[in-house]
Amino acid sequence: MEPGQLEALVATYGPDTWRIYDHLDVSLDPTGPDELFDIAADLIRPGDVVLDAGCRDASHLIELCRRHEINGIGVDPAPAHVEGATVAVTAAGLTSRVTLHQAMLEEAPVASGSVDLVWCRDVLEQVADLPSVLRGAARVLRPGGAMVVFTVVDNGLTDADRELLTHHRGVVTANLDPARLMAAYAAAGLLLEETIEIGTRWREYAEERTRPVSRKLLQLARLRRQRAQLTTTYGADALAHVEANLHWELWQFLGLTLPVVHVLWRERYPD
Ligand SMILES: C[S@@+](CC[C@H](N)C(=O)[O-])C[C@H]1O[C@@H](n2cnc3c(N)ncnc32)[C@H](O)[C@@H]1O
Numbered sequence: 001m002e003p004g005q006l007e008a009l010v011a012t013y014g015p016d017t018w019r020i021y022d023h024l025d026v027s028l029d030p031t032g033p034d035e036l037f038d039i040a041a042d043l044i045r046p047g048d049v050v051l052d053a054g055c056r057d058a059s060h061l062i063e064l065c066r067r068h069e070i071n072g073i074g075v076d077p078a079p080a081h082v083e084g085a086t087v088a089v090t091a092a093g094l095t096s097r098v099t100l101h102q103a104m105l106e107e108a109p110v111a112s113g114s115v116d117l118v119w120c121r122d123v124l125e126q127v128a129d130l131p132s133v134l135r136g137a138a139r140v141l142r143p144g145g146a147m148v149v150f151t152v153v154d155n156g157l158t159d160a161d162r163e164l165l166t167h168h169r170g171v172v173t174a175n176l177d178p179a180r181l182m183a184a185y186a187a188a189g190l191l192l193e194e195t196i197e198i199g200t201r202w203r204e205y206a207e208e209r210t211r212p213v214s215r216k217l218l219q220l221a222r223l224r225r226q227r228a229q230l231t232t233t234y235g236a237d238a239l240a241h242v243e244a245n246l247h248w249e250l251w252q253f254l255g256l257t258l259p260v261v262h263v264l265w266r267e268r269y270p271d
Pocket of ligand 1: 133
């Protein structure tokens with residue numbers, strides 16, 4: 001045995017090692033995605049008009065209406081989402097306070113300067129034309145109005161990761177570039193007031209409850225072991241999309257992508 005080898009073995013299997021694992025088994029009580037409502041609360045006053053850009057089933061807009069005396073506008077281009085949103089808004093008894101538009105934000109029939117807050121959660125990663133969407137948000141906001149964005153930015157993906165991500169059918173890889181995002185905010189006349197790094201908190205919150213990423217890792221392992229067979233059955237494109245999507249939260253856990261909240265203001269005196 002080499003000198004020091006036994007000491008190294010003893011340390012590897014010694015009590016401190018297990019104490020560290022025990023320590024790491026203890027939850028840090030991470031905040032969940034409801035944190036975004038708390039962030040937005042500071043920006044909302046009674047009577048405000050709040051627009052949910054990419055509202056999906058309007059669940060967040062409905063919750064905003066429950067928490068605040070506001071009127072809501074939901075915008076989403078997907079017909080199925082707007083249908084679901086219509087049902088949900090009716091069920092919530094909010095038809096007099098919420099208007100829904102099936103449209104892309106940049107083309108939505110919403111009057112310029114008529115909105116106090118744009119809520120934009122988990123959408124900018126997916127939009128085809130980021131500069132137009134942000135100009136659309138700035139257009140509907142009143143001067144001095146606010147925008148709260150939750151999105152995910154590249155924080156050190158490898159070239160191979162980025163290549164894989166190009167096969168994701170929902171995500172636009174270029175939109176994860178933080179420099180491009182900052183430039184698009186500025187070009188739209190949206191001033192970044194604050195960046196809140198969510199990091200792994202919301203992911204830890206979900207994992208501690210339903211373990212979604214553990215399941216995705218298992219699915220990823222099975223995908224890799226059956227790649228040829230699955231490619232024959234479903235096609236290379238579909239498989240590449242699923243493989244990229246199975247990495248999405250994992251990259252967040254590893255810090256290769258970074259979930260962030262941006263609080264922005266529409267310039268009071270745009271050019
Ligand atoms: C990942 S989902 C997020 C939905 C919802 N905001 C949430 O947090 O659950 C992205 C949504 O953005 C919508 N979307 C895509 N492009 C858009 C655009 N240009 N304007 C508005 N919504 C858009 C999609 O239809 C989809 O509902």
